[in-house]
């Protein structure tokens with residue numbers, strides 16, 4: 001049986017009486033790509049925020065590779081291999097692409113004053129991190145942009161660098177909040193191809209939020225959960241979701 005990477009049970013969160021996320025259940029199997037879709041305001045980002053511990057959930061259970069993480073702080077949850085991007089990409093615009101990738105890894109020697117006395121130690125580590133960053137940039141097919149400032153990147157290139165930062169911290173489950181929002185047509189295709197490549201070559205598990213249902217249904221991903229008004233209204237493979245009148249109704253009613 002395939003290992004479950006992320007298991008969510010009865011997840012709920014209200015904001016002043018508004019049920020933003022209401023009793024959500026799903027399993028994301030290892031090496032699967034899942035879409036979490038639904039109209040604006042349906043609770044997708046709040047689902048991410050509660051899973052990753054950024055906002056405390058009111059109730060429910062979240063297990064990462066079988067380990068309960070409810071109530072734990074975000075850094076502890078991410079140390080289990082669960083990493084996410086935010087809906088608004090947050091790169092350090094005044095730094096280069098390479099520098100943006102160098103910041104996320106933890107336990108770097110350069111952050112300690114004591115280690116300033118032992119430059120050989122952090123030089124070695126820095127060399128290894130640069131090598132790792134180039135391997136990731138190559139995988140993402142943006143190694144030619146390593147020395148460009150983040151402020152010079154297009155929307156789609158920024159999204160790829162954002163994904164690259166997750167890979168630098170050895171993420172095993174990538175949670176991407178609208179990875180193609182605001183990205184021009186051909187680059188959206190490239191981002192999806194890249195995600196499929198990461199799944200295949202690095203064995204990653206990927207959860208993608210998208211509010212354009214037609215778009216995500218065309219992308220041939222494994223499994224889809226549809227939310228509307230905080231509720232989970234469908235959970236299944238894309239062809240079943242596509243056929244569902246419930247979903248069409250939810251969208252017509254939007």
Ligand SMILES: Nc1ncnc2c1ncn2[C@@H]1O[C@H](COP(=O)(O)OP(=O)(O)OP(=O)(O)O)[C@@H](O)[C@H]1O
Pocket residue numbers: 015018020038039040041042043044045046047087211
């Ligand atoms: N921190 C917050 N405080 C109060 N209300 C919030 C907060 N975050 C989200 N909400 C509300 O919860 C509901 C769900 O919002 P959420 O951002 O999860 O939706 P979404 O599905 O990600 O939407 P979009 O597609 O627009 O990104 C919305 O009504 C929103 O206004």
Ligand SMILES: [Mg+2]
Pocket residue numbers: 044045046087
């Ligand atoms: Mg959102």
